[in-house]
Each structure stands twice: as C-alpha cells, then as structure tokens.
Amino acid sequence: MSTRIYTIHRALVLPLALNALLLLTVLVLTAVRPSTAAERALLAAALVPMAVIAVEASMRRVAVGDEGLVLRKFFKQRTFRWADITHVGALAVRRKVYLVLTTTKGFHVLSNAYGRFGDLVRDVLARMEAQRIEEGAREILEAAGGNRANLFAAWLAAALLLVVAAMKIAS
Numbered sequence: 001m002s003t004r005i006y007t008i009h010r011a012l013v014l015p016l017a018l019n020a021l022l023l024l025t026v027l028v029l030t031a032v033r034p035s036t037a038a039e040r041a042l043l044a045a046a047l048v049p050m051a052v053i054a055v056e057a058s059m060r061r062v063a064v065g066d067e068g069l070v071l072r073k074f075f076k077q078r079t080f081r082w083a084d085i086t087h088v089g090a091l092a093v094r095r096k097v098y099l100v101l102t103t104t105k106g107f108h109v110l111s112n113a114y115g116r117f118g119d120l121v122r123d124v125l126a127r128m129e130a131q132r133i134e135e136g137a138r139e140i141l142e143a144a145g146g147n148r149a150n151l152f153a154a155w156l157a158a159a160l161l162l163v164v165a166a167m168k169i170a171s
Contacts, residue, residue, distance in 0.1 A: 008058070012150060019050050022158060024047055029168040068082050085132065087132055088102075088132055088134060089134040095148070097141065
C-alpha cells in the first residue's frame with residue numbers, strides 16, 4: 001500500500017492566508033494614510049500571529065504508510081512506527097472532533113480540520129490492533145463531520161478586514 005498524505009482542508013487555509021494578506025494591506029494603508037501609532041502597533045501585533053497561523057496551517061501534513069505515521073508541523077517532523085502508538089482515543093467537543101494518538105514519545109492530536117478526516121481516521125484505525133483503540137473511539141471518529149464554525153469565522157474575519165481596507169482607502 002502506498003503512503004497517503006493528509007493536509008489541513010484548503011477551504012480553511014485560503015481564508016487564513018487571505019486574512020494575513022488583508023491585515024498586511026491595512027497595515028500598509030495606515031503607513032501611507034494618517035493614523036495613530038497605536039493603530040499601526042495593533043495591526044502589526046495582529047498580523048504576526050495571523051501570518052504564522054496561515055503558514056503553519058498550509059504546511060501541516062500527516063503521511064500514513066505501511067511503516068507508520070509521519071506528522072509534519074511548523075518546521076517539525078515526527079515519525080512513528082505503528083508499534084510506537086500505544087493508544088488511540090477520540091474526543092468530541094461540539095462539532096470539533098480530535099483523534100488522540102498516545103505514543104512512547106508523548107501524545108499527538110489530529111483534528112477534523114484535516115481534509116478527508118474520515119479517510120485519515122480509517123487509515124489509522126485499520127493499522128492498529130483492536131486492544132489499542134479506546135472503546136467508543138471508533139464510533140465518535142466515524143460520526144465526525146466537517147467543522148464549519150472555523151471556516152465561517154475565518155471568512156467573516158476576511159469580510160470585516162475587507163471592509164476596514166475599503167474604509168481606509170476611502171478616507
């Protein structure tokens with residue numbers, strides 16, 4: 001079987017990147033238009049974490065293969081053999097669902113922000129021994145749907161930043 005790659009859903013990465021770009025646009029507009037130092041500082045303080053979140057979300061990868069699992073996060077990579085994973089659990093908080101992997105090196109959490117989360121869950125569970133899978137975890141994970149709240153919030157923020165940019169241009 002080949003290695004399957006899972007990434008954060010592109011429908012979420014796009015508005016995050018757009019928010020960073022719009023924050024940068026508004027920051028540039030405050031530099032060329034009359035504004036206060038506090039306004040520029042606040043925009044810069046918001047831009048830095050937004051840009052980091054956008055870059056981090058676009059770089060996240062989970063590779064599932066015959067040998068094990070590779071988690072790639074912001075300039076970090078963790079590789080686990082299937083034998084290293086001692087327990088697989090699930091956690092559901094409202095519409096957010098998490099796959100919790102306990103390993104010999106700690107624990108790692110994957111959320112349903114990943115595209116094809118159901119396939120990711122099936123790939124992981126298919127390679128795990130039944131006694132390592134928490135009772136009830138399979139039902140929670142199989143019932144997991146997409147989480148649209150984060151997507152809605154990201155697009156709402158983009159719309160508001162677009163309004164702010166338009167107001168800055170008009171003033």
